[in-house]
Amino acid sequence: MSYADVNGLSLYYAEHGSGEPLVLLHGGFGSGEMFGPALAGLARHRRVIAVDLQAHGRTADAGRPLRFETMADDIAALIGHLGLIRSDLMGVSLGGGVALRTAIQHPEAVDRLVLVSVPFRRDGWFPEIGAAMRHFTPEHGKAMKRSPMYAAYARVAPRPGDWPVLHAKMGTLLSADYDWSAEVAGITAPTMLVYADSDSIWPAHMVEFFALLGGGLHDAGWDGSGRPAGRLAIMPGTTHYDIFTSPALAAPVLEFLEAPIPGSWLVLTGA
Numbered sequence: 001m002s003y004a005d006v007n008g009l010s011l012y013y014a015e016h017g018s019g020e021p022l023v024l025l026h027g028g029f030g031s032g033e034m035f036g037p038a039l040a041g042l043a044r045h046r047r048v049i050a051v052d053l054q055a056h057g058r059t060a061d062a063g064r065p066l067r068f069e070t071m072a073d074d075i076a077a078l079i080g081h082l083g084l085i086r087s088d089l090m091g092v093s094l095g096g097g098v099a100l101r102t103a104i105q106h107p108e109a110v111d112r113l114v115l116v117s118v119p120f121r122r123d124g125w126f127p128e129i130g131a132a133m134r135h136f137t138p139e140h141g142k143a144m145k146r147s148p149m150y151a152a153y154a155r156v157a158p159r160p161g162d163w164p165v166l167h168a169k170m171g172t173l174l175s176a177d178y179d180w181s182a183e184v185a186g187i188t189a190p191t192m193l194v195y196a197d198s199d200s201i202w203p204a205h206m207v208e209f210f211a212l213l214g215g216g217l218h219d220a221g222w223d224g225s226g227r228p229a230g231r232l233a234i235m236p237g238t239t240h241y242d243i244f245t246s247p248a249l250a251a252p253v254l255e256f257l258e259a260p261i262p263g264s265w266l267v268l269t270g271a
Helices: 037-043 068-081 094-105 127-133 138-146 148-156 160-175 181-185 203-212 250-258 263-269
Strands: 002-006 009-016 021-025 047-052 087-092 110-116 191-198 231-239
Touching: 002 068, 009 037, 009 068, 021 037, 021 068, 021 094, 037 047, 037 250, 047 068, 068 094, 087 094, 094 110, 094 181, 110 250, 127 160, 138 148, 138 160, 148 160, 181 203, 191 203, 191 250, 203 231, 231 250
Parallel strands: 021 047, 021 087, 087 110, 110 191, 191 231
Antiparallel strands: 002 009, 009 047
């Protein structure tokens, strides 16, 4: 368990297992501990670096807004702090947005990318989810103090009294409109998209995301030689709120991280 001083933030991270590095980013209001059995499965084969993002878990808030772009800068700085030239990167929901921005803003720092339950455009969320995000306020935070989510936060947060502040900042972050379509199309890291079959994101949006990354645009051929570098996985029997703890999540992710890059990717990038 360690802290890295990056961008005016004391960023907490915990390392699990050994092997090639995999930086792991949690969802909103959570921490690196929220992955449970999935983290253990990943750590059996990887050096997993589970990060607590700004104002989450054991990382105290800083005097700045919560923004995907600045948190992405934090992760790139952490990779450098750890002495890594590049690292695989995996994020869920909020952490998926941060992972996506890291690959966009710092392509030199990201090897392979795994995005779990994340849209690339705000209207990828179901309308009721997008509307609910606008109600993250200090008052909502106070009401949530009766929840297990708050109990987990209060147990480890350096300043538990910041809980309402976190809700206000999350409300501002998640209410803002965004569309990263053009930047997604330029991502160079092989990318795996993972969604629950009962997710909070439109199925059509999942497919559109995969297509932006070059997937699902043509037949792969009888020998599979036309496969894209990226992958799309739908986890059966899961939702947006439990996919990250599923013991079944680790296997397809690890298989993707270890798989050779298809020859078509080498041709497309000119490598």
